[in-house]
Amino acid sequence: MSATVPTQPVEGLPMQRDEIKTIYERSVEGRRAFAAPPLDVPVKPLDELIPAALRRSTPAQLPQVSEPEIVRHYNRLSKRNFDLDTGFYPLGSCTMKHNPKLHERVAGLPGNARLHPLQDPARAQGALELMHGLQESLGEIAGMPHVSLQPSAGSHGELAGLLLTRAYHEDRGEQRTKVLTPDTAHGTNPATVTMAGYEVVKVGTNADGGVDVDDLRAKADDSVACLMLTNPNTLGVFDPQIEEIARIVHGVGATLYYDGANLNAIMGITRPGDMGFDIVHFNLHKSFTQPHGGGGPGAGPIAVSDRIAPYLPRPQVVKREDGTFDLEHDIPKSIGKLRGFQGNYGVFVRSYAYIRSLGAEGLREASEIAVLNANYLLALLRRAGVAEYLPAAFDRLCMHEFVLSGAPMKRDLGIRTLDLAKRLLDHGVHPPTVYFPLLVDEALLLEPTETETKETLDHFADVIAEILAEAKADPEIARNAPYTTPVRRLDEAGAAKKPVIRQPL
Amino acid sequence: MSTYTSATDADRRAMLDAIGVDSIEALFADIPAALRLDRGLDLPAGLSEQEVYAHLRALAARNVSTEDEISFLGAGMYDAYVPALIDSIILRSEFLTPYTPYQPEISQGGLQVMFEYQTAISELTGLPVSNASVYEGPSAVGAAGYLAKLTNGRPRVLASRGVHPHSRETLTTLSHGYGQTVEEIPLKDGVTDIEALKSALADDVSAVVLQQPNFLGSVEDVAALTAAAKEHGALVICACDPVPLGILQPPGEQGVDIAVGEGQTLGNRLDFGGPSFGFFAAAQEHIRRMPGRIAGETTDVDGRRGFVLTLQTREQHIRREKATSNICTAQALNALAGVIYLSWLGRDGLVELGELLVQRTAYARERLAQIDGVELLHEAPVVREFAVALDAPVGAVVERLVSEGINPGYMLATDYPEYENGLLIAITEQRSRAQIDRLAEALERALVAERAATVGAGAGAQA
Numbered sequence: 001m002s003a004t005v006p007t008q009p010v011e012g013l014p015m016q017r018d019e020i021k022t023i024y025e026r027s028v029e030g031r032r033a034f035a036a037p038p039l040d041v042p043v044k045p046l047d048e049l050i051p052a053a054l055r056r057s058t059p060a061q062l063p064q065v066s067e068p069e070i071v072r073h074y075n076r077l078s079k080r081n082f083d084l085d086t087g088f089y090p091l092g093s094c095t096m097k098h099n100p101k102l103h104e105r106v107a108g109l110p111g112n113a114r115l116h117p118l119q120d121p122a123r124a125q126g127a128l129e130l131m132h133g134l135q136e137s138l139g140e141i142a143g144m145p146h147v148s149l150q151p152s153a154g155s156h157g158e159l160a161g162l163l164l165t166r167a168y169h170e171d172r173g174e175q176r177t178k179v180l181t182p183d184t185a186h187g188t189n190p191a192t193v194t195m196a197g198y199e200v201v202k203v204g205t206n207a208d209g210g211v212d213v214d215d216l217r218a219k220a221d222d223s224v225a226c227l228m229l230t231n232p233n234t235l236g237v238f239d240p241q242i243e244e245i246a247r248i249v250h251g252v253g254a255t256l257y258y259d260g261a262n263l264n265a266i267m268g269i270t271r272p273g274d275m276g277f278d279i280v281h282f283n284l285h286k287s288f289t290q291p292h293g294g295g296g297p298g299a300g301p302i303a304v305s306d307r308i309a310p311y312l313p314r315p316q317v318v319k320r321e322d323g324t325f326d327l328e329h330d331i332p333k334s335i336g337k338l339r340g341f342q343g344n345y346g347v348f349v350r351s352y353a354y355i356r357s358l359g360a361e362g363l364r365e366a367s368e369i370a371v372l373n374a375n376y377l378l379a380l381l382r383r384a385g386v387a388e389y390l391p392a393a394f395d396r397l398c399m400h401e402f403v404l405s406g407a408p409m410k411r412d413l414g415i416r417t418l419d420l421a422k423r424l425l426d427h428g429v430h431p432p433t434v435y436f437p438l439l440v441d442e443a444l445l446l447e448p449t450e451t452e453t454k455e456t457l458d459h460f461a462d463v464i465a466e467i468l469a470e471a472k473a474d475p476e477i478a479r480n481a482p483y484t485t486p487v488r489r490l491d492e493a494g495a496a497k498k499p500v501i502r503q504p505l
Numbered sequence: 506m507s508t509y510t511s512a513t514d515a516d517r518r519a520m521l522d523a524i525g526v527d528s529i530e531a532l533f534a535d536i537p538a539a540l541r542l543d544r545g546l547d548l549p550a551g552l553s554e555q556e557v558y559a560h561l562r563a564l565a566a567r568n569v570s571t572e573d574e575i576s577f578l579g580a581g582m583y584d585a586y587v588p589a590l591i592d593s594i595i596l597r598s599e600f601l602t603p604y605t606p607y608q609p610e611i612s613q614g615g616l617q618v619m620f621e622y623q624t625a626i627s628e629l630t631g632l633p634v635s636n637a638s639v640y641e642g643p644s645a646v647g648a649a650g651y652l653a654k655l656t657n658g659r660p661r662v663l664a665s666r667g668v669h670p671h672s673r674e675t676l677t678t679l680s681h682g683y684g685q686t687v688e689e690i691p692l693k694d695g696v697t698d699i700e701a702l703k704s705a706l707a708d709d710v711s712a713v714v715l716q717q718p719n720f721l722g723s724v725e726d727v728a729a730l731t732a733a734a735k736e737h738g739a740l741v742i743c744a745c746d747p748v749p750l751g752i753l754q755p756p757g758e759q760g761v762d763i764a765v766g767e768g769q770t771l772g773n774r775l776d777f778g779g780p781s782f783g784f785f786a787a788a789q790e791h792i793r794r795m796p797g798r799i800a801g802e803t804t805d806v807d808g809r810r811g812f813v814l815t816l817q818t819r820e821q822h823i824r825r826e827k828a829t830s831n832i833c834t835a836q837a838l839n840a841l842a843g844v845i846y847l848s849w850l851g852r853d854g855l856v857e858l859g860e861l862l863v864q865r866t867a868y869a870r871e872r873l874a875q876i877d878g879v880e881l882l883h884e885a886p887v888v889r890e891f892a893v894a895l896d897a898p899v900g901a902v903v904e905r906l907v908s909e910g911i912n913p914g915y916m917l918a919t920d921y922p923e924y925e926n927g928l929l930i931a932i933t934e935q936r937s938r939a940q941i942d943r944l945a946e947a948l949e950r951a952l953v954a955e956r957a958a959t960v961g962a963g964a965g966a967q968a
Contacts, residue, residue: 359551
């Protein structure tokens, strides 16, 4: 390795590098934070209330810690996380846009936060009106009028979509067995197909990054239940053949499913319903600003066309003729429930606030700037010193995200996409999505979002150029990066071989 | 109106120049003209921040929350106290705003939280393998059913009628996709009828699904039910309320294969039903079939301890159609609230809280049972919830109590027509003896009034 290995962050904020004990390792016999409310009722021997045989013999070994210790522990742990509020996060297909701060305030209002899900609808009118308003807005954005807010995340929405597809076909007396997915699809698509009891059939991609329509035509027959598509797709390409694709799919009686992970490119510009889709899911934690929370919560509402509407999950939020809002449980052909209660209402509050803040014009502008920012960043990366090592997978304009291939970089500079990603960490930047889509060798998928400034994009392009120049001089630096992060490269293979997934206590 | 963007006119011009097009419009050239929306979206105009706040505040004011009435509503979510330190920690941007930890070197905080959380869930359930969270309770039951299907491929699932109706319906919805059928095992004296279970069991049963305590609040003899299931090689899935697990025998000691549950009471708000989190724990043999993220301990190149997402060959982004689940985004922030809450309670606090619930619930049950017109629906042991039958129309009685600022509980007939005037009453640590007494007094008055109204109406009809 070079002697010039950096030990301080090149830029960005330093993170907490001291190893941090676990909360269990902080435990000291006799310490506590919790003071129970008074036992204000006559006390009976526990044995009289619950037989000893049904009770626990030894307590769960939770830590014994005081409140100040808990706060310090988790605050210190937080400083070992990189986050969107601190730095650039161009993680492709994840739409890491700014999370407006108003949203936490309104979600936390007691009328929302302390509302019981089984409260009589007559006394939850504000919540139901908000959900109804969100349904109407999402339906308008999608161009499909019927919305269920129930699914908890994108993949849950996908599962809902395929169960709806199954109900639709079964109602027509048909048993279909296959679902088509492009080879560029998000991994959740094929995984969902299996969970819904269908067989995955892959459809190829043409030279322009769109669906290989000939391949689709060859595979579309009356055993196909559905085609799951993302448009723009994971290559950042809007497939202009979509009307033809819809004709083929509908021609064999199948449904057309829209993976809404990439909706941020098209809000107010074009609509899945107008393209011929039957079912779409929304990732409220992507385009609609729910903070991602380090892996959730999210929400994955779905919108559907008229022919799918009779099968939507129950209950449905409805507006009665007298102007009141209600939960409708009596939906005879419903696929049933996908989870408890009405969905992730706290997420709905945030997304509703976002849509009301932006309005129609603001949503359109958000998509326009998202696409502008992506194309600008792509243009910046077409400079000499970058483009020869990291060419765009498709030499054309992109939508809200785009794909680079690190194959020439690997061949000519001897560093892989993984190494570039790890070296970015030393620069205080979150790397793009790497090794996805699978179709592109050494892929990087970049999505800057509309909320980043031009300066941030300029800086990112400079950092990429700098890392490539550095690798040209000494590839070992990137190969061994990162240097300045709380930990360096971790032994993932070892972790999987002998999994230690809980602390022995 | 705000878009939270920063692009000035000068920025736009410079960026378009760099791209080599003359308008933003040109960037959308790939979208066929026929598909372009030739009008604005039909949505209300954008609002300033303070207008949005005022609007949302007005909407929230039209909800009657547990801050506005004395609520005995439970049935799956409970008005548990959320300590203030949770808000202070989970609102930190370092926990609130990152994505799933795909880059472990800069995600050690979140990954260590997952590891600590998995440890706590493993302790609670007595099972060695926990994932880092699933969506919520009922869908966790559905996910457990899918694991059973992957494990033994058998076609039938038996679910106790004591399992939450939302869980049973979710399981039925999901299993229709992957090809299992769900049959119901009836209750007897408030608990799962073990004889009915035994006669339904056969070697084609994939899994038996139980709930502890069950929907009527009863503590089930899970060990006995599990033993019956094991005679036919069926897996046992138990949906558990996590706080009672502080005093009840853990499912892992009862032979349960998969313990799941709703995590809301562990430091999460009611939020009209979500977001909360589901927990999912299993026996060691299922480790490579688990759904969801799992954090594991390892070391970095310098030998320092660190954490990574592990066993990812189970997951959709690696295995695609061969994945053991499609789950991607789950409930990391809510699970963080869960592990903070469990640390706040601590080893002794969890037991004390459980015992407090048992004592207050026993008091409430006894107090209400003394009222003329109230019968206990069952005598089984309970922890935090119990069921009664009224001798008057339950809807009318509930209305009377609500008008006095008391929400007396959940009307069972919604899901259990056999309990026509049944009421499910939940006690939390936020319901004091004084509030329980108020409930009892108001309920007694309401029943007297309802009887009088019925007699009066009858007399009127005769006249």
